Amino acid sequence: MTRRILLLCAVLIAMGFGGAFAESEAPHGTPPAATHEAAPPGEHGVTPGDAHPAEEGGGALLELPDLIHNLKVYFGGPGERPENLIDYLFAWRGNIFALLVLIVISIVLLRGAAKKEMIPGPFQNAVETVVEAFYNFIHGILGRHAREFAPFLGTLFLYIWFMNLSGLVPLLKAPTSLFETTLALALCVFVYVQITGFRKLGVLGYFYHLVGSPTDVMGWALVPLMLPLHVIGEIAKPVSLSLRLFGNIMGEDVLIAVFTSLGVACLAWLGSPVGIPLEFPFIFLGLLLSTIQALVFTLLSTIYFSQMLPHEEEHGH
């Protein structure tokens, strides 16, 4: 029970952190704020693909408009500083879409776990199949520690997976295509991994692990070299985790937006309100990439956990 509360706190902190990040970024008018300034409401009809090429905005990233983005275009203040409610919604939109995803996952899983029957109905059966498959997957890497970490990692996987997929739904934006979200997630993993290290190895054991677990004189002599290396290695983990997820999902979304705008541009000279669905094949690529990236994030987190667990017990079985 305490574990669940801890988990909930972690998720809430992750979301709060993301929002604070976005908020601090908005007043400066750094890329996110500046980017959306450049995309005007469409001139010929309103198709999902009326994100205009970057001509007028200088170097703006193409992006399919989402709900809050559209609201901002029509009701938002003119400047880069947030002025009214819509502007604040826009600055916090990563959190809003993440919250939406959380609600969807919670409803699905709560409904799946509502009536625990020995002979499950089709819905409970489906949810249990997913959970069991994921547990077995974690068990293959963490062994007997799997029970302890599977809830956290499973939550992480479902959360990231649904967030990635929400980028393919019209009028939704993938929260993972904003760096603040992925950074918050990666920091959650980082902090939990370090705490696990302290708890499982002890304080001395943790620092022994951090200097590279030397066993002989040669190893101890290399400690001044190994310590900074390991510290940098630990810090590089959340950076690479968050950048990988952000870059992949952002790249995928931009790719789809570029092809959508190409499709619109193809028919724009006819005055057609809709374009050719050139982005169609890339949506399947997006489905594939979303799943793989969610899996990779979870898999790497699992590996980081397994590195922090005591090694000698691993050889026992």
Add this chain to the structure above:
Amino acid sequence: MTGSLLHLALPLGLGIAAFGSALGLGSAVGKAMEAMGRQPEAAGKIQVGMVIGCAFIEALTIYALVTVFVLQGKL
């Protein structure tokens, strides 16, 4: 002037990074497929290792892509 230089440099740099990643991914996936063909019963373990390796290799291209995103404002 710097803008026009960036117009050339960004796609070129991304292409070079993607080229290196493609070589790495090709050899990694090819070797993994060979191993799976030789030992189909170990396919699951090989696949996990392969996906992790692929993630690390692919990350290098993604870093180049992130650089492009960062510098996009200066184009």
